[in-house]
Amino acid sequence: MNENQLSERLKRVGELVPERSRVADIGSDHAYLPVALVLQNKIEFAVAGEVVNGPFEAAKKQVRKNGLTEQIVVRLANGLDAVEASDNVNAVTICGMGGVLIRDILDAGWRNQRLQGNERLVLQPNIGEKPLRDWLTEHGYTILEEDILEENNKIYEIIVAAREKMRVAYSEKERLFGPILLKKQSPIFQKKWQGELKQRETILAQLAKAAGDQQARIQQIEKEITEIQEVLSNES
Numbered sequence: 001m002n003e004n005q006l007s008e009r010l011k012r013v014g015e016l017v018p019e020r021s022r023v024a025d026i027g028s029d030h031a032y033l034p035v036a037l038v039l040q041n042k043i044e045f046a047v048a049g050e051v052v053n054g055p056f057e058a059a060k061k062q063v064r065k066n067g068l069t070e071q072i073v074v075r076l077a078n079g080l081d082a083v084e085a086s087d088n089v090n091a092v093t094i095c096g097m098g099g100v101l102i103r104d105i106l107d108a109g110w111r112n113q114r115l116q117g118n119e120r121l122v123l124q125p126n127i128g129e130k131p132l133r134d135w136l137t138e139h140g141y142t143i144l145e146e147d148i149l150e151e152n153n154k155i156y157e158i159i160v161a162a163r164e165k166m167r168v169a170y171s172e173k174e175r176l177f178g179p180i181l182l183k184k185q186s187p188i189f190q191k192k193w194q195g196e197l198k199q200r201e202t203i204l205a206q207l208a209k210a211a212g213d214q215q216a217r218i219q220q221i222e223k224e225i226t227e228i229q230e231v232l233s234n235e236s
Ligand code: SAM
Pocket: 010, 026, 027, 028, 029, 049, 050, 051, 052, 055, 077, 078, 079, 080, 094, 095, 096, 097, 101, 105
């Protein structure tokens, strides 16, 4: 590969990684991201962590093929266990997984102190952004940047977070839609939430026909529909 062969999704993630940082890329199938960042001379050191043997071997091969074994250490490990104190990592990327899995990886790293709390996090959940933002908020992180993009008919969000002196209390709404995405209201954001709205309307129609007491679920979906409609009509 060369530094230009990243997917648009990983290219955007790479742009949000701070220059000259020491990166841990967790779930680093093929080590595409760290290899591209080192080839771009954007970073000098990375750990590529993988828990599954196949992607781990693919990552090792990719690093060797590009002659980067001095700059990129590939480790077979669960989540942030791939990171050692002597790596002096100050940025963590976790991409292409569900938000709940990313949250669980961060939480385990927090509890066993592989995550020090001073790293810049660049996270790209495929779904489940809300539970991830909940965890970030509960652990004192500020969301510094967010992006949303579409590639191959899929919409992806990117969240950049760090622990700052001033703690921000994000509202439920900000954690659902993304505090920065909510302000930017890009066309892709609108498209995503139009889709989410449709999905909820379908669920509501099904619930209306369903047997048993669906009242609580119906009320919840109706609340979400109103909230999405408000955001889409810019009444936020
Ligand atoms: N990060 C790459 C990307 O965004 O294109 C690869 C995404 S791939 C869909 C997810 C990768 O995460 C898989 O290779 C999987 O083995 C790895 N993975 C899942 N859970 C993990 C964990 N707890 N620790 C390390 N890697 C994990």
